Amino acid sequence: MADVARIAGVSHQTVSRVLNHHPNVRPGTRDRVLAAIEELGYRRNLSARALVTRRTNTLGVVAFDTTLYGPASTLFGLEQAARDAGYFISIVSLKTINRKTVGEALDYLAAQAVDGLIAIAPQVEAAAAVSALQGHVPVVAVEGGEADGMPVVAVDQTRGAELATRHLLGLGHRTVWHVAGPADWLEAEGRRRGWQRTLEAAGIALPPVVEGDWSPRAGYTAGRRIANAARTGRATAVFVSNDQMALGLLRALHEAGVRVPQDVSIVGFDDIPEAEFFTPPLTTIRQDFAEVGRKSIALLLDLIETGPRPETERIVVAPALVVRASTAPPATT
Amino acid sequence: MADVARIAGVSHQTVSRVLNHHPNVRPGTRDRVLAAIEELGYRRNLSARALVTRRTNTLGVVAFDTTLYGPASTLFGLEQAARDAGYFISIVSLKTINRKTVGEALDYLAAQAVDGLIAIAPQVEAAAAVSALQGHVPVVAVEGGEADGMPVVAVDQTRGAELATRHLLGLGHRTVWHVAGPADWLEAEGRRRGWQRTLEAAGIALPPVVEGDWSPRAGYTAGRRIANAARTGRATAVFVSNDQMALGLLRALHEAGVRVPQDVSIVGFDDIPEAEFFTPPLTTIRQDFAEVGRKSIALLLDLIETGPRPETERIVVAPALVVRASTAPPATT
DNA sequence: CCGCCCGGTGTGAGCGCTAACAACCCGCCT
DNA sequence: AGGCGGGTTGTTAGCGCTCACACCGGGCGG
The missing domain is CATH 3.40.50.2300 (Response regulator)
Known part of the structure; x- marks a missing residue:
């Protein structure tokens, strides 16, 4: 960053301002900085940024058996939406789901200092383990239960x-x-x-x-x-x-x-x-798993930005009937 | 960390040594430090660590359509193996695969300063895009081609x-x-x-x-x-x-x-x-997708530790025939 | 008996970034 | 003409950690 600043003939702080889209930078200056960045192929160090902002820009996901079509699709939607929003995703995929394994997964993600957490917690016990985190870090449950006052996104x-x-x-x-x-x-x-x-x-x-x-x-x-x-x-x-x-x-x-x-x-x-x-x-x-993924990320980011809600959020995605050839009127009719 | 040091009656550096399993710490001291860590529920800040060590402990994965059974299973194996080895995983899952989308994915992962990269690059073009990274950061291709001198793990x-x-x-x-x-x-x-x-x-x-x-x-x-x-x-x-x-x-x-x-x-x-x-x-x-995942991580970590190999590594996993009821001798025989 | 070496520990610097504040320039109002 | 305010830029101080090195004390060889 110092090199960029030198080449652009400004201070490192101005470079930082350009990178963060700070409004008060003269267009000419911005262009010089951008040119210098381009020239050097400079990339800012996200660790250093995370160190001072206390935000890792990473979302944690706890999922169960991502080999199945449903969870895999949800994950896919989640990942797309997070990337679009400029967030990274860290996934823990569980083979067996119980209080212990979920606890370990949450520990692992906590070690990473994730900014928020998405729990694909389709089992009663898992939902309970996740809800213990409430208040510590923003959490959104996907396909979770209605209890515990946890924000939920689910297909109806x-x-x-x-x-x-x-x-x-x-x-x-x-x-x-x-x-x-x-x-x-x-x-x-x-x-x-x-x-x-x-x-x-x-x-x-x-x-x-x-x-x-x-x-x-x-x-x-x-x-x-x-x-x-x-x-x-x-x-x-x-x-x-x-x-x-x-x-x-x-x-x-x-x-x-x-x-x-x-x-x-x-x-x-x-x-x-x-x-x-x-x-x-x-x-x-x-x-519509992709939709569930998108809505979950949107809700989580909102929770991160604006803090917890007084009322429990519950977002529902509508399912649809697809009629094919395995159904017909009964023979006796 | 300073708090832990104070409570344990040592310097912050000794705390760091305990955390990194440095050998030269007296057992009694180590116990005091561990007790203090326990008491405070202290967790070290990985961003700060990454900042100074220049290692993020994160592995990047570029995958294609993780909704399919094969990629999803490989990903699952990858994730398990990485976690066991103490690494985090960052996934980019592509809808369409070509030089541009693969390039963007690699950019995204580069921004995260991953320590190594796994590319599930089953297409000719994708493999080419990935091989451009050679030398910059350790890369292992999964199901990749034999060309380009890139280390590969694949089912035969x-x-x-x-x-x-x-x-x-x-x-x-x-x-x-x-x-x-x-x-x-x-x-x-x-x-x-x-x-x-x-x-x-x-x-x-x-x-x-x-x-x-x-x-x-x-x-x-x-x-x-x-x-x-x-x-x-x-x-x-x-x-x-x-x-x-x-x-x-x-x-x-x-x-x-x-x-x-x-x-x-x-x-x-x-x-x-x-x-x-x-x-x-x-x-x-x-x-055996899980095996492919494990072997890929093992190879990548080895590459990260010991640097690139002179000869191109190619690890092959054997497939197996499963006979069920869809095959029989021809009727005419 | 002195000095050296080595295990155990502390000190200081700095990784690359952002936040807070200071400084400056300019136009405009009094 | 002097001063005030806002836009623009620079300066300084850490964020929490590890690295390099200094330091201290005890065992051991000369």
Whole structure:
């Protein structure tokens, strides 16, 4: 910086002012400084800057299994939005999620002195661990619970489940079965609730819930059970809590000779890129992960700038129904 | 740090020594310092440290479409390995890859003064853009080309393709068709070469190559073409360059009434979690992405520690054939 | 018995930047 | 004409840390 100042014939402070877009610099001076910067290929040292401003311009992200389509997409959106806003992102990706691992992750990010934190904390326990940070550093939860007074950005899971269930009822199905995600996942819970609420509103008794762990294998296991129910005509429509499980379910039904959608209709959740090419193409609920990422960053930056809000912020992103070939009116109609 | 020093009754320099595991500190002194650190909940300021050491302890990663299973898994492995080694990771995830976007990404990471760089640069052009950095900062390419004298960690794509093609020939198929990835992707090129080499070694004429863009849709399009060839008995086996395209292919064949594996055998590449639950379960080539991540970090850290190597390093990870239900001997045998 | 060496510790400087303040120039008002 | 205010620039003082070096004391060899 001293070199730049010398070449431009100004003081290092003026260089600093140019770099920080300070208004009170004469245009001619600014140009000379910029030229000198260009000439030297100068880059300011962000460590030194962070040292004095006490801002690292880095946002921490705690995520879980970024190999899955959902978290990976959210992360992608997060990263784009942060970069656009001039922030860096530091990610900790967890294999297993519990109070201990989340605690370690937060420690690691704290060591980095991040300016703010985004927690993709879709599990009850993780959400609790993160909310302990409240007040220390700005935090935004993605897909988190409604509790704890933590600002949250999330897709409206309940609404998505309603969309799915209504679609099936609208086709004439008497009832809708449900293959749920793990009970300690907030998203699984929201989807189960939306399904339940819709059936109850229609005065329909709830079929048993089959619980899975999001994996195709779990869907397959659930599928064998549902194939039995389908053969006796008890099950003609299923709302599956994610597309991967729907894939396993499709496979189990195929093996059992149950036709989709003629015998059983299926709706998934997520709209992974593969869903369109399942056999048959899957009707599902699309989540706009990129939008979630953008809104999360926007909220976090706002929190960093203006300090915490008196009321708890909750931003909701709307899901959308994508109708493909895995749903049809029941055969008996 | 001054506070810690005061409480422990030592100088700030001794505190620094304890923090850096300097050997010449008396155990009693060390304990006092550690106790003081504990008491105050002290955390050292990494910006200040970076300012004087000129090391940020941060590694940059340039990746492409981290939404895909392969890159996402590699990233996950990278992140784990870096964290274990005490490094932070800064990721730039690109939507489109070309000289300009890669250049911007590298700029962004340079601004952060990363200690080293990992480039997931599976495209010819990207690899070229990255190799321009050579010498400036340590760089390791993941899945990069063999050119440019850049250290590379990669899965042996050619070997994987050989495994797939041999498997099909071993089952008695006269020839093997190939649905390739985009020509400018190094992985697509490696797989195509492995397939070609194997057929040539067996003295078999090459069927036409169908080129796709990795998407299920491209596989679907390719599948319609191959369905025609299958009906006339010209195609009985296909090696598809990734699992997503294989899914689309499966779907197209299903629609055309071509049975898999009775009429046509299919082998994919990647072993995505869904592959096991395709209809039918897909025979494919598994890549150990986590291992690639670990080896990349290990190599990069070594480069950072000991400086550049005289000879070009190339670390290869072996792929594995996973046999499932999408392959069988040809009907005519 | 002296001096040297080495383990353990303290002192001072400075990494590159920004914040606060001082200094200057200029036009304009009194 | 003198002074005042605002725009523009320079000067100084750290931010919290590590490095280089000085220092101190005790064991050991000459």
